[in-house]
Amino acid sequence: xxxxxxxxxxxxxxxxxxxxxxxxxxxxxxxxxxxxxxxxxxxxxxxxxxxxxxxxxxxxxxxxxxxxxxxxxxxxxxxxxxxxxxxxxxxxxxxxxxxxxxxxxxxxxxxxxxxxxxxxxxxxxxxxxxxxxxxxxxxxx
Amino acid sequence: xxxxxxxxxxxxxxxxxxxxxxxxxxxxxxxxxxxxxxxxxxxxxxxxxxxxxxxxxxxxxxxxxxxxxxxxxxxxxxxxxxxxxxxxxxxxxxxxxxxxxxxxxxxxxxxxxxxxxxxxxxxxxxxxxxxxxxxxxxxxxxxxxxxxxxxxxxxxxxxxxxxxxxxxxxxxxxxxxxxxxxxxxxxxxxxxxxxxxxxxxxxxxxxxxxxxxxxxxxxxxx
Numbered sequence: 001x002x003x004x005x006x007x008x009x010x011x012x013x014x015x016x017x018x019x020x021x022x023x024x025x026x027x028x029x030x031x032x033x034x035x036x037x038x039x040x041x042x043x044x045x046x047x048x049x050x051x052x053x054x055x056x057x058x059x060x061x062x063x064x065x066x067x068x069x070x071x072x073x074x075x076x077x078x079x080x081x082x083x084x085x086x087x088x089x090x091x092x093x094x095x096x097x098x099x100x101x102x103x104x105x106x107x108x109x110x111x112x113x114x115x116x117x118x119x120x121x122x123x124x125x126x127x128x129x130x131x132x133x134x135x136x137x138x139x140x141x
Numbered sequence: 142x143x144x145x146x147x148x149x150x151x152x153x154x155x156x157x158x159x160x161x162x163x164x165x166x167x168x169x170x171x172x173x174x175x176x177x178x179x180x181x182x183x184x185x186x187x188x189x190x191x192x193x194x195x196x197x198x199x200x201x202x203x204x205x206x207x208x209x210x211x212x213x214x215x216x217x218x219x220x221x222x223x224x225x226x227x228x229x230x231x232x233x234x235x236x237x238x239x240x241x242x243x244x245x246x247x248x249x250x251x252x253x254x255x256x257x258x259x260x261x262x263x264x265x266x267x268x269x270x271x272x273x274x275x276x277x278x279x280x281x282x283x284x285x286x287x288x289x290x291x292x293x294x295x296x297x298x299x300x301x302x303x304x305x306x307x308x309x310x311x312x313x314x315x316x317x318x319x320x321x322x323x324x325x326x327x328x329x330x331x332x333x334x335x336x337x338x339x340x341x342x343x344x345x346x347x348x349x350x351x352x353x354x355x356x357x358x359x360x361x362x363x
Contacts, residue, residue, distance in 0.1 A: 115342065
């Protein structure tokens with residue numbers, strides 16, 4: 001995978017994360033699940049920012065950024081608070097894996113960006129009920 | 142561009158992520174150890190990044206620079222394990238909290254130990270701060286605020302008397318290890334190795350976060 005392909009793959013993942021966090025956030029009650037609502041809202045804002053950064057990073061490689069799909073499938077029914085939290089956790093786990101791949105397929109500033117994103121994602125998923133792992137983002141280890 | 146709804150997110154689940162570079166633990170190590178062959182290189186940190194990224198990294202004529210990175214990273218992991226051990230000895234009631242942290246660092250150290258040839262294992266023990274690509278010193282555990290006395294007895298007495306203070310010391314060390322390991326990941330020439338180091342750093346960050354939010358007083362009180 002070339003660095004440009006890795007950036008595009010990460011951007012595609014970021015498009016999905018923005019969409020899914022948007023849907024999840026719309027279903028979380030800000031009153032009865034205030035903490036989860038805030039966490040999802042924070043994640044949505046952060047991933048939107050990352051998406052925009054990635055678009056610029058892709059353009060810097062003289063490529064056209066991949067576009068978002070019209071819709072993305074939720075990881076689960078995303079109806080109850082527990083399901084919504086698990087859905088958010090799944091989204092963040094997927095992002096961590098994509099960031100880890102980006103680390104392995106880039107260098108310099110882009111790798112540093114991926115390292116920071118991977119660290120943030122690994123910590124962020126704890127807020128959605130995730131457990132610490134020896135190798136976050138690397139499923140095969 | 143016509144876009145159609147899709148049935149699944151384009152982000153693959155972790156289990157199928159990135160099949161082209163999926164690594165078994167042994168393959169990951171082989172990627173590091175066999176780096177001199179240039180099989181998995183191509184991500185050399187380099188200012189002239191765009192031009193260089195498509196090319197294999199230069200093969201080092203003498204020694205594998207990633208083995209040196211692995212040796213330094215291994216030393217950092219061992220120092221962290223030492224700190225966790227003496228902290229657990231001094232404050233037995235922290236042992237349960239620290240157990241998963243120890244397990245994670247043991248996994249990191251085991252992987253790195255396999256990547257460092259026997260002859261090179263001492264290289265990391267001389268850890269002077271590593272130069273980073275921008276010429277600044279790497280804030281590894283050698284810059285830890287905690288002293289590093291020689292004997293195990295001295296190290297035990299260096300652990301703060303109060304559990305909360307001892308835990309705070311571990312949290313600080315985990316955060317420093319996160320930074321140091323990210324710098325190692327940045328330096329690694331092998332993309333596969335960088336990915337593993339980046340993951341280790343993220344794992345340390347997770348543990349720092351969990352330990353920092355632990356309610357030691359409440360949990361440990363009889």
